[in-house]
Amino acid sequence: MTAYDYVVVGGGTAGCVLAARLSEDAAAEVLLVETGSALGPPAMHLPVGFPLIPAKEILWSRWTTPQPGTLSRSHHWPGGRVLGGSSSINAMMHVRGHRSVYDGWADNGAKGWSYPELLPYFRRTETAIGRNPALRGVIGPVWAAPTTQLDDGSLTFLGALTEAGHDLTDDINGERQHGAFWCDLAGAGGRRQSAADAYLIPVLDRPNLHLATEADVSRLVIEHGRCTGVEYTSFGTVERVEARGEVILAAGTVGSAQLLLLSGVGPAAHLRDVGIPVLADLPGVGANLHDHLQCPVVFEAGRQLTTSHGFSTVGALVHSGASAVPDVQLMLLDAPADIADVGTPECGHTVAFAHTSPASRGTVRLRSPNPGRLPLIDPNYLADSADVSAMLVALGIAREIGRMPAWGQWGARETAPGKGGDLVTYIRRNAATFYNPVGTCRIGMDDLAVVDPDLRVHGVEDLRVADASVMPSIPNTGVNATVLAVAERAADTVRRDAKRP
Ligand SMILES: Cc1cc2nc3c(=O)[nH]c(=O)nc-3n(C[C@H](O)[C@H](O)[C@H](O)COP(=O)(O)OP(=O)(O)OC[C@H]3O[C@@H](n4cnc5c(N)ncnc54)[C@H](O)[C@@H]3O)c2cc1C
Numbered sequence: 001m002t003a004y005d006y007v008v009v010g011g012g013t014a015g016c017v018l019a020a021r022l023s024e025d026a027a028a029e030v031l032l033v034e035t036g037s038a039l040g041p042p043a044m045h046l047p048v049g050f051p052l053i054p055a056k057e058i059l060w061s062r063w064t065t066p067q068p069g070t071l072s073r074s075h076h077w078p079g080g081r082v083l084g085g086s087s088s089i090n091a092m093m094h095v096r097g098h099r100s101v102y103d104g105w106a107d108n109g110a111k112g113w114s115y116p117e118l119l120p121y122f123r124r125t126e127t128a129i130g131r132n133p134a135l136r137g138v139i140g141p142v143w144a145a146p147t148t149q150l151d152d153g154s155l156t157f158l159g160a161l162t163e164a165g166h167d168l169t170d171d172i173n174g175e176r177q178h179g180a181f182w183c184d185l186a187g188a189g190g191r192r193q194s195a196a197d198a199y200l201i202p203v204l205d206r207p208n209l210h211l212a213t214e215a216d217v218s219r220l221v222i223e224h225g226r227c228t229g230v231e232y233t234s235f236g237t238v239e240r241v242e243a244r245g246e247v248i249l250a251a252g253t254v255g256s257a258q259l260l261l262l263s264g265v266g267p268a269a270h271l272r273d274v275g276i277p278v279l280a281d282l283p284g285v286g287a288n289l290h291d292h293l294q295c296p297v298v299f300e301a302g303r304q305l306t307t308s309h310g311f312s313t314v315g316a317l318v319h320s321g322a323s324a325v326p327d328v329q330l331m332l333l334d335a336p337a338d339i340a341d342v343g344t345p346e347c348g349h350t351v352a353f354a355h356t357s358p359a360s361r362g363t364v365r366l367r368s369p370n371p372g373r374l375p376l377i378d379p380n381y382l383a384d385s386a387d388v389s390a391m392l393v394a395l396g397i398a399r400e401i402g403r404m405p406a407w408g409q410w411g412a413r414e415t416a417p418g419k420g421g422d423l424v425t426y427i428r429r430n431a432a433t434f435y436n437p438v439g440t441c442r443i444g445m446d447d448l449a450v451v452d453p454d455l456r457v458h459g460v461e462d463l464r465v466a467d468a469s470v471m472p473s474i475p476n477t478g479v480n481a482t483v484l485a486v487a488e489r490a491a492d493t494v495r496r497d498a499k500r501p
Helices: 012-023 098-107 117-125 153-162 195-203 250-264 269-273 385-402 405-410 423-430 480-496
Strands: 003-011 029-033 058-063 076-080 141-144 179-182 182-187 209-212 217-223 226-234 237-249 293-300 315-319 329-332 348-356 363-365 376-378 415-417 463-465
Touching: 003 226, 003 363, 012 029, 012 153, 012 195, 012 348, 076 250, 098 117, 117 480, 141 195, 153 179, 153 315, 153 329, 153 385, 153 405, 209 217, 209 363, 217 237, 217 250, 237 250, 237 480, 250 269, 250 363, 293 329, 293 385, 348 376, 348 385, 376 423
Parallel strands: 003 029, 003 237, 029 209, 237 463
Antiparallel strands: 058 076, 141 182, 179 315, 217 226, 226 237, 293 348, 293 415, 315 329, 329 348, 363 376
């Protein structure tokens, strides 16, 4: 059996950071195992190539269970199944959460994860030229910058946001983390920069960095309370590799919870139900699943506006109420969304809103002990009435922005939700994922926590989780920048704790 010091499971946003940082130590043998392929189609490298990418090639096509909160609809949950993971197919928006999100983590048991403590890791991830270097990175692998392509849609949207009282902040990742903003994108020279592009590919020639792609991990090997390696299937052959030091799970919010459960680490009753021997009774595994929901307000227009990316890279983060976190994100799409029973105007645009601090919590659970079967994903959308109320407020904010004088030049008229009709039903019928599931292996020291603040799995030695799943609560915007910082911090911790001489 081949042995490595570190085995990183999942070559997505977090896995690429971990493999690159851990292999900086030339004496450490590092294996990165990814179920997807090493390369994707050319469209993957274009900004927002996502709609052009043939789905089955590099995508996880997961579906949620029917959601009572959204009129029993099942929601498509795509994810990247390729080196770079979801950072290879995402919308490239590079935004940190509001500082109060991370301070909340630290206040609730994630010691060491406050914003000031995470800031060095956020800075380490990026190069953000022209920004305040006290808050932004200057020599990190990810090139974070706003687009240089100005478009009429973004300028109009910015005008409307300002007219509605949402003033422009000079840097949403800087001092003032609310208001309208020009979003930094992760990319350089007009190309997407996934975590694989930024971190992994530049160092693939390191002799101590080993890569197994198209290698599907089916379980962690846990012996006498210690994780000693992983088992994966590659081209029909089952391989087992040993971890002399540690295994680090970075298979994403669904994948990491699924692998822990398949390996006998999780709520004992559930594991027994599906016929998996219980190695560690950890009730929080797969719990605390949550995600942002977005919803469209559609406008018919006399003329078609355009944006550079299919959506405007101008956005806004605003408050639905009195909370410290700006919990509503607003976006402009340069096409009218298709709304059931209303139809799609020929010409128009969509102002989309998302509630980004949801209270509803769901689960990831196994259907069977077969690793090939996708798990049951239940984000429990809109189960908490506070989320419904916040979505209603957010809808009001989006509609108000859509009515501002700045749109006059386009002759815009709202077609959905439009006049009449029940707005709660409209939201339940039309809300969809904003693609940011987190939380199934959350950090903490309470009975439902899965990992401790150093990301070690409670009750299993030499096993950590480091990806979007460890977040105790969701950042109030896209979570990719936070995943990069989580993985940077994790790599530091693993190297600090290294058992090798
Ligand atoms: C369509 C879309 C658009 C998005 N847009 C944005 C955006 O603009 N801005 C933003 O901040 N965030 C965005 N996100 C979210 C962001 O990309 C993710 O939150 C982030 O990539 C999660 O990182 P991760 O490392 O936790 O998981 P991932 O990046 O998903 O990586 C998990 C990896 O593990 C692999 N894996 C899983 N199971 C196994 C197994 N059994 N064996 C081996 N490998 C396995 C997967 O194939 C994958 O490569 C978007 C996501 C999507 C899907």
